[in-house]
Amino acid sequence: MVATLIYTIFKDGLPFRKELLTPWMAATLIDFYINVVALALWVAHKESNWISSILWIILLIGLGSITSCAYIVVQFSKLSSQESSQNPMYYVLLKHPNKNGGEAAPKGKQHSFVVTLRILFTVLGSLMLGTLVYTLITDGSPFQMELLTPWMTATLIDFYINVVALGVWVAYKECSWSSALFWIVLLISFGSITTCIYIVWNLFQITCQDPVYLILVHCRGDRKQV
Incomplete structure (x- = not known):
């Protein structure tokens, strides 16, 4: 992605130009940033304080998948040898136990957070579906060669x-x-x-009293192992 970004800047200049924001580019960016919301919520869960969370999320918004890759590499590099040999994905996805302080969130907060996320991702999914339908109606099929500009290609790679x-x-x-x-x-x-x-499907597989992090690590039939 770094190579793609550098190449595209040299070939097509900076992306901050009005003519680049075609209807399908706008739809692609909405699609891209909805996925960024999901990744940003994981980052917020993982980080031990709001300052580091905000810094990483700003980098996610500004640099996209470059930040995603960097953050994932950092999380794997933090694993102990025991964690790496046992179940590295589990420890990468969840906040380290020492950072949780051993305290569970009050049930009311868990309830509101599960419900809030259900609503949030339902709204975001509906927004993207509406954007897709609208763009198809107003601008036709996305499979047109003239739409594949250098910056559209870079955005798709990022996505x-x-x-x-x-x-x-x-x-x-x-x-x-x-x-x-x-x-x-x-x-x-x-x-x-x-x-x-x-995400919404998995949120409905847990109760409103369950901690939200359950959806990160277990299939539906395996939830009670946490």
Whole structure:
């Protein structure tokens, strides 16, 4: 992604130009940033304080998948040898126990947070679906060669690198390879619409009293192992 960014800047200049914001570029950016919301919430869960959370989220917004990749590499590098040998994905996805202070959130807050996330991702998924339908109606099919400008290509690469990160999470979470493959194909095809559906679906597999982090690590039949 760094190489793509440097190449595109040299070839096509800076992206802050009005003529680049075509209807399909705008739709792609909305799609991209809805996935960033999902990644940013994971970062906020992982980080031990709001300052580091805000810094990482600003970098996510500004640099996209470059930050996603850097953050994931940092999290893997923090694992102890024991964590790496046991279940590295589990320890990367969840906040370190020492950072939680050993205290669970009050049930009322858990309840409101689960419900809030259900509503948030339902709204975001609906927004993206509406954007997709509107752009198809007003600007036609996205499969037009003239739409594939250098910055559109760079944005799509940025978008799909984040999809890879989300796809790895889905593959880890799902109980079977067939269900994982099904969701990953939908992620590739429908982007953040699938991200929102998948998150909302998993949020409805836990009760409103359960901690939200359960959706990060376990398939539906395995939730009680936490």
